[in-house]
Amino acid sequence: MAWRHGRDRFLQHLRDTQSAVRTAVRTCGALILAAGLLASSSCTVNPVTGKTQLDLMGESQELQLGKSLYPRYTQQSLGEIPDPRLQAYVDHVGLRLAHVSQRPNLPWAYNAVNDPEVNAYALPGGKISITRGLLSRLDDEDELAAVLGHETGHVNARHAAQAYTRNILAQLALLGAGVYMDSHGTRNARLYTVAGMLGMQLMFAHYSRNQERQADQLGFEYMTKAGYNPEGMVGVMKILEHEGKRHPSLFDRMFADHPMSSERLATAEARVAAEPPSVRQRPIRKKTFLAVVHHIRETRPAYDRFAKARRLIARRKTVEAEALLKKSVAEWPNDGLLRGYLAGAEAEDGEMQRALDDAGRAGKAAPQIFVVQLLAGKIFLKAKRYAAAVPFLDNACRILPNLPDVELLRGEALEGAGRRREAAQAYQKVRQLAPGSKAAEEAGRHLAALGVVG
Numbered sequence: 001m002a003w004r005h006g007r008d009r010f011l012q013h014l015r016d017t018q019s020a021v022r023t024a025v026r027t028c029g030a031l032i033l034a035a036g037l038l039a040s041s042s043c044t045v046n047p048v049t050g051k052t053q054l055d056l057m058g059e060s061q062e063l064q065l066g067k068s069l070y071p072r073y074t075q076q077s078l079g080e081i082p083d084p085r086l087q088a089y090v091d092h093v094g095l096r097l098a099h100v101s102q103r104p105n106l107p108w109a110y111n112a113v114n115d116p117e118v119n120a121y122a123l124p125g126g127k128i129s130i131t132r133g134l135l136s137r138l139d140d141e142d143e144l145a146a147v148l149g150h151e152t153g154h155v156n157a158r159h160a161a162q163a164y165t166r167n168i169l170a171q172l173a174l175l176g177a178g179v180y181m182d183s184h185g186t187r188n189a190r191l192y193t194v195a196g197m198l199g200m201q202l203m204f205a206h207y208s209r210n211q212e213r214q215a216d217q218l219g220f221e222y223m224t225k226a227g228y229n230p231e232g233m234v235g236v237m238k239i240l241e242h243e244g245k246r247h248p249s250l251f252d253r254m255f256a257d258h259p260m261s262s263e264r265l266a267t268a269e270a271r272v273a274a275e276p277p278s279v280r281q282r283p284i285r286k287k288t289f290l291a292v293v294h295h296i297r298e299t300r301p302a303y304d305r306f307a308k309a310r311r312l313i314a315r316r317k318t319v320e321a322e323a324l325l326k327k328s329v330a331e332w333p334n335d336g337l338l339r340g341y342l343a344g345a346e347a348e349d350g351e352m353q354r355a356l357d358d359a360g361r362a363g364k365a366a367p368q369i370f371v372v373q374l375l376a377g378k379i380f381l382k383a384k385r386y387a388a389a390v391p392f393l394d395n396a397c398r399i400l401p402n403l404p405d406v407e408l409l410r411g412e413a414l415e416g417a418g419r420r421r422e423a424a425q426a427y428q429k430v431r432q433l434a435p436g437s438k439a440a441e442e443a444g445r446h447l448a449a450l451g452v453v454g
C-alpha cells in the first residue's frame with residue numbers, strides 16, 4: 001500500500017522514541033516511563049528457561065497490550081476470514097498446543113486472517129494469527145499445529161514481549177501522546193491509504209536467529225506432546241523454504257525473520273528421526289483439515305492474484321491490478337474483499353460508475369472487514385454520494401473505533417447528507433482524539449463552516 005512516505009516519518013518518530021526508551025533503561029529493576037506512558041520494566045523469570053531476564057513490560061502489561069492491539073492487527077491483516085467453522089477449528093488446534101505449553105493460563109486466542117501473503121505472527125499475551133496465504137498452502141492439521149506451535153513458542157519464551165517491547169511501546173507512546181500519524185490529508189488521499197488510517201504500522205517482531213531456533217524447538221515439543229505427528233514441522237519448513245526461493249524479497253518480511261530455512265528444515269528432520277516409531281507413525285490428520293479449509297484452498301489462485309494486485313497497487317499500477325482483480329471477482333463474485341479492492345482500482349482508474357456498483361456490493365458482502373467498509377465509504381464520498389457513504393463509514397468506525405482520520409471521513413459524509421448535528425459531533429471527536437493533527441485542523445475548519453464554535 002502507498003504509505004512509504006508516512007512510514008519514513010513514522011520510523012523517525014519511532015527511532016526517537018526508542019532511543020528515549022533505551023536511555024531510560026539503566027538497570028534491571030529500574031522503573032521507567034516511556035513518554036509518560038505505562039511500562040514499568042521489571043525482572044521477570046522466563047517461563048521457558050527459568051532464568052531471570054530484563055523485560056520492558058510485566059505480564060499484565062503484556063496481556064493488556066496484546067488485547068488492545070489484536071483488533072487492529074487483525075484488521076490490518078484484512079480481517080478474519082468470514083468462516084466461523086474455520087475460526088473455531090484454528091482456535092481449537094492452537095489451544096491444544098497452548099494447554100501443553102509453559103503458560104497454559106494465558107488468554108490464548110488463535111485466528112485466521114485474510115492476508116494473502118504467507119505469514120503467521122504472535123502478539124504479546126498469546127494472540128496468534130495465521131494468514132490465508134499460509135493456511136491455503138498447508139496439507140494437514142499436523143502442519144497447522146507446527147505453525148501455531150512455533151508462534152506459541154515465541155509467546156511462551158516471551159520473545160514477543162522482548163522483541164515487541166520497544167516497537168510497540170513506541171507506538172503506544174506516539175498514540176498516547178497524540179502524535180498521530182497523519183495520512184496526508186484525507187481529502188486528497190489515495191483510496192488505498194488504509195494503513196495510515198490505522199494510525200500505526202503493522203510491526204512484526206524481529207526475532208533473533210536463536211529465538212527462531214528456540215521457537216521451532218518449542219513448537220516441536222508442544223505438537224508432539226499434544227499428540228500430533230511431528231512430520232508436520234518438516235512439511236512447514238519445506239513450504240517456507242519453497243516460498244523463500246519464490247519470493248525472496250517478500251520472504252524477508254514474513255515468517256521472516258527467517259533467513260535460515262535450510263538449517264531449520266534439517267533440524268526438524270533430525271528431530272523427527274530421533275523420535276520413537278510410536279510418535280513418527282502417528283496418523284496424519286488430514287480429513288477434517290481438508291474439509292474445513294476447502295474453500296480457502298479452492299480460492300487460492302484468486303487470492304494469489306489478489307496478493308500480486310496489492311503489490312501492483314503499492315507501486316500505483318492500478319490498471320494491471322484491476323485486470324487481475326477482475327479475473328478473481330469473476331471466479332468468486334460473492335467475495336467482498338476481492339470486490340472491494342476491485343472497486344478501489346476502478347475508482348483509481350476513473351471508472352466511477354463501476355466503482356460505485358462494486359463498492360456497494362462489496363460493502364454489503366463484507367460487513368466485518370474494515371478495509372472494505374473504508375474503501376466503500378471513500379468511493380461513495382468521492383462521488384459525493386454522501387448518504388450512501390454514511391453506513392459504510394459507520395461500520396468502519398464500529399469495527400475500529402477512535403481512528404481520527406476515519407471519524408473525519410464519517411463527519412464529512414454526515415455533513416454532506418445534511419445531518420449537521422451528527423457531523424459536528426464527529427468533528428469534535430476528531431479534535432479530542434488527535435489534537436494538533438491535520439485531521440483535527442480539518443475538523444476545525446468544518447466546525448467553523450457549520451457555525452459551531454469549537
Ligand SMILES: [Zn+2]
Nearest residue numbers: 212215255257
Ligand atoms: Zn518465528
